[in-house]
Amino acid sequence: xxxxxxxxxxxxxxxxxxxxxxxxxxxxxxxxxxxxxxxxxxxxxxxxxxxxxxxxxxxxxxxxxxxxxxxxxxxxxxxxxxxxxxxxxxxxxxxxxxxxxxxxxxxxxxxxxxxxxxxxxxxxxxxxxxxxxxxxxxxxxxxxxxxxxxxxxxxxxxxxxxxxxxxxxxxxxxxxxxxxxxxxxxxxxxxxxxxxxxxxxxxxxxxxxxxxxxxxxxxxxxxxxxxxxxxxxxxxxxxxxxxxxxxxxxxxxxxxxxxxxxxxxxxxxxxxxxxxxxxxxxxxxxxxxxxxxxxxxxxxxxxxxxxxxxxxxxxxxxxxxxxxxxxxxxxxxxxxxxxxxxxxxxxxxxxxxxxxxxxxxxxxxxxxxxxxxxxxxxxxxxxxxxxxxxxxxxxxxxxxxxxxxxxxxxxxxxxxxxxxxxxxxxxxxxxxxxxxxxxxxxxxxxxxxxxxxxxxxxxxxxxxxxxxxxxxxxxxxxxxxxxxxxxxxxxxxxxxxxxxxxxxxxxxxxxxxxxxxxxxxxx
Numbered sequence: 001x002x003x004x005x006x007x008x009x010x011x012x013x014x015x016x017x018x019x020x021x022x023x024x025x026x027x028x029x030x031x032x033x034x035x036x037x038x039x040x041x042x043x044x045x046x047x048x049x050x051x052x053x054x055x056x057x058x059x060x061x062x063x064x065x066x067x068x069x070x071x072x073x074x075x076x077x078x079x080x081x082x083x084x085x086x087x088x089x090x091x092x093x094x095x096x097x098x099x100x101x102x103x104x105x106x107x108x109x110x111x112x113x114x115x116x117x118x119x120x121x122x123x124x125x126x127x128x129x130x131x132x133x134x135x136x137x138x139x140x141x142x143x144x145x146x147x148x149x150x151x152x153x154x155x156x157x158x159x160x161x162x163x164x165x166x167x168x169x170x171x172x173x174x175x176x177x178x179x180x181x182x183x184x185x186x187x188x189x190x191x192x193x194x195x196x197x198x199x200x201x202x203x204x205x206x207x208x209x210x211x212x213x214x215x216x217x218x219x220x221x222x223x224x225x226x227x228x229x230x231x232x233x234x235x236x237x238x239x240x241x242x243x244x245x246x247x248x249x250x251x252x253x254x255x256x257x258x259x260x261x262x263x264x265x266x267x268x269x270x271x272x273x274x275x276x277x278x279x280x281x282x283x284x285x286x287x288x289x290x291x292x293x294x295x296x297x298x299x300x301x302x303x304x305x306x307x308x309x310x311x312x313x314x315x316x317x318x319x320x321x322x323x324x325x326x327x328x329x330x331x332x333x334x335x336x337x338x339x340x341x342x343x344x345x346x347x348x349x350x351x352x353x354x355x356x357x358x359x360x361x362x363x364x365x366x367x368x369x370x371x372x373x374x375x376x377x378x379x380x381x382x383x384x385x386x387x388x389x390x391x392x393x394x395x396x397x398x399x400x401x402x403x404x405x406x407x408x409x410x411x412x413x414x415x416x417x418x419x420x421x422x423x424x425x426x427x428x429x430x431x432x433x434x435x436x437x438x439x440x441x442x443x444x445x446x447x448x449x450x451x452x453x454x455x456x457x458x459x460x461x462x463x464x465x466x467x468x469x470x471x472x473x474x475x476x477x478x479x480x481x482x483x484x485x486x487x488x489x490x491x492x493x494x495x496x497x498x499x500x501x502x503x504x505x506x507x508x509x510x511x512x513x514x515x516x517x518x519x520x521x522x523x
Contacts, residue, residue, distance in 0.1 A: 030357050037354035038373075040347045045376035047340050050333045051384045057227035058387065064230040066278045068185040076187075078180060078243075079109040079163030083153045085146070087171035088120040088451070089439040090288070094171050095127045099136055102177040109163050110138040113153040115146045118451070148257035149432035150239070155255040158246075166249065170240035172288040172437040174202065182283050183243050193248030193275030194267070196225070197241050200286040203441050209502075210289045212406050213296060215385050215399060217289075222281055222388040229279040233330040234271045239263035241285035248275045259313060260432055261306025268314045268331070272321060291440050293502040297416045299435040304338040304417040308424035311335030341417040348414075348466055348492060352473050355485060374488055381407050405498075408491050412499030415463050460507075463500030467493050 080098050084091050091112075098110055110131075114124050121142065128140040141157055148155060154168065165184065169175050183195045198221045201214040228235035237244070239262070249255070252270035259265045271277060290296040318331050382403050389396040423430060436451075470493035477485050 033350060033353045034357060036346070037350045040343050040350065041373045041377060044340055044343055044347065045373045047333070047337060048377040048380035050337075051380040054223055054227045055383055055387055057231045057233075058223050061230035062226060066186065066230075066280070069189045071185050072188050075104060075107055076164045076184065077107045077109065077162060078103060078165045078167055078184070079111060079157075079161040079246075080167045080169065081111045081113055081154055081157050081161070082169055082171070083113045083115075083150050083157075084120060084124065084171045085115045085150075085153075085434050086118050086120050086451075087116070087437060088118060088123055090171045090437045091120055091124045092127050093174060093439065094169065095124070095131065095138075097174045098169065099131050099138070100177050101175065101180055103180045105136060108137060109161065110136065111157045111161060112138070112140050113157045114140065114142045115149075115153055146432075148255070150434075151255040151257035151262035154262075155257075158249070158254070161246070164246055166244045166246055168240055168242060168244070169285070170287075172435070173240055174286045175241070176285065179283065179285065180243075183280065186278050186280075187243075187245055189276070191274070191276045192278055193245050193252075193270050194237050195243045195278045195280060196235075196237055197283040197285050198222070198225075198279075198281045199238070199241055200284040201289050202286045203289055203291065206289075206291055206440060208402075208405070209293060209296065210291060211399075211402055212409050213289045215389060215402060215406055216410075218388040218392055219385045221279075222391050223384055225279045226281055228330060228334075229277065231326075232324075233327050234268060234334070235277060235279060236267035236334075237263045237277070241287070245275075248273075251275075259306050259309035260302050260430070261310055264307060264310045264335075265313065268310065268318065268335075272314075272318060272323070288437050288440065290435055291438065292436070293499065293506055295436045297413065297499070297503065298433050300413055301416050301420040302433060302435075304341060305420035305424045305430070307335055307338050308421050312424070338417060338421050341414045342421050344411060344414040345418050348470070351489075351492075352469070352476075355473065355477065355482065378407060378488070378491070381410065404491065405494070408495035408498060410495070411492055412463060412495035412497075415459050415466070415496070415499075419459065460500040460503035463496045464504070467495075467497030467500060470496065 080101070082094055082098065084094070087094075095110070095112060101108065112124050112128055114121060116124070125140045125142075128138050131138050139160075141160070143153060143156060146152065158166070165187065167175075167180065179197065183197065186192055186195050199217055201210070201217070203210050204214040205211065225235050227233075248270050249266065252266055252273050252275070254266075255262055256265060267277070290299060315332065315335055319328055321328075385403060385406060386396075386400065389399045393399065422428075470489055474486055474489045474493060477483070477489060
């Protein structure tokens with residue numbers, strides 16, 4: 001028996017504190033700050049809870065492994081499409097790996113779909129000629145313009161393709177010889193329209209940046225794809241390392257290029273039509289990860305913008321359909337997830353004034369209200385990626401040290417990706433910026449003296465300014481003894497400074513190297 005009476009709940013303590021009196025006396029500006037702060041934090045927490053739900057679905061359905069219904073009665077003709085644009089360092093490696101695939105020569109057609117405007121054209125056409133002389137059914141298809149970008153190239157190649165199945169590999173991939181044998185029997189089920197395999201990382205250990213990227217991709221493939229696919233929800237073809245049934249592409253309307261993520265767009269259109277997709281995480285297609293910060297940001301920018309474009313295009317149709325509610329809900333979260341980036345920028349700007357206002361209300365109230373929302377919004381990221389590393393690697397614990405930095409890098413991308421999301425929402429068109437590849441595998445390999453470096457613009461300066469802003473917030477928090485907020489503020493500071501300074505440093509370094517090369521050429 002408690003002689004002091006029943007214990008008070010956190011809500012009762014909050015209501016009996018000075019908070020309500022403070023709110024009544026607060027200015028309209030303070031109230032607007034707090035309202036915006038909690039609203040943004042709440043929405044981010046909802047998307048964070050969704051990540052927890054993905055982990056739950058993964059564990060619940062991970063054992064529902066797809067099994068081929070049988071074997072195809074006879075080996076089908078397969079067309080392998082290789083869309084390339086200015087890939088002089090990797091195009092030969094790509095063609096050679098595809099020609100080495102274990103499939104009968106008379107049933108394997110290879111299309112090199114080249115939109116290049118540089119030395120890649122000569123290298124690719126010469127490589128195709130060599131393999132053609134060895135009786136390979138390989139074709140070099142050049143377009144004088146980039147109409148539709150990658151989607152246009154795939155659409156153009158499909159006109160002359162003779163394969164019943166279409167395998168697609170981007171220039172940074174090195175498909176394994178056994179890939180077709182491992183995947184095609186899943187098409188013995190006539191309802192299966194696409195089979196996606198998992199991306200591997202040939203330069204995973206090249207640098208800190210490639211290590212972080214590999215963990216990000218592992219989470220996407222291992223958790224998201226597996227959870228969605230095996231729980232009966234929609235998931236998407238990733239633009240490469242997948243095999244399509246040709247009739248699935250055609251019945252869904254073919255490749256369209258009104259978004260920057262033609263793969264995501266076609267995936268949803270095909271699944272709405274009733275086609276089933278299969279994800280095979282145990283089958284890996286090795287690929288090269290971007291080694292330069294600006295190239296990485298360019299890739300993420302394209303994916304962020306394209307997903308919002310696809311959401312605007314597909315969601316109204318999907319939500320009006322007769323599909324199950326669970327599919328509609330998951331599609332909504334999937335296609336709108338990048339909205340979190342502009343919300344992160346808003347949160348960044350509101351955090352300092354909100355911190356000052358909340359400090360005057362007392363630390364207990366911050367623990368009761370702010371901390372749970374922050375944990376829901378941010379710590380779900382750690383859980384998400386810890387699970388993926390544990391599922392893939394025996395030494396997964398050695399990767400845990402990267403998780404705080406992974407969260408920081410995600411925050412640091414919010415400036416660049418917010419621009420992409422806002423452009424998509426406002427209907428601002430932009431060209432398809434492909435991700436530069438340098439054939440970099442090991443730490444000794446060089447990329448700085450090679451071509452194809454992404455432009456940086458003014459956004460890195462904004463990122464650095466936000467990093468300085470959060471540095472000042474940390475000083476204020478320490479001076480005010482609000483120690484519980486410091487770890488969160490440190491994540492923001494580190495993320496913005498890392499992405500901004502890396503972009504500026506690498507761009508400056510590349511400019512210096514280019515000027516040195518010009519001087520040597522002149523001499």
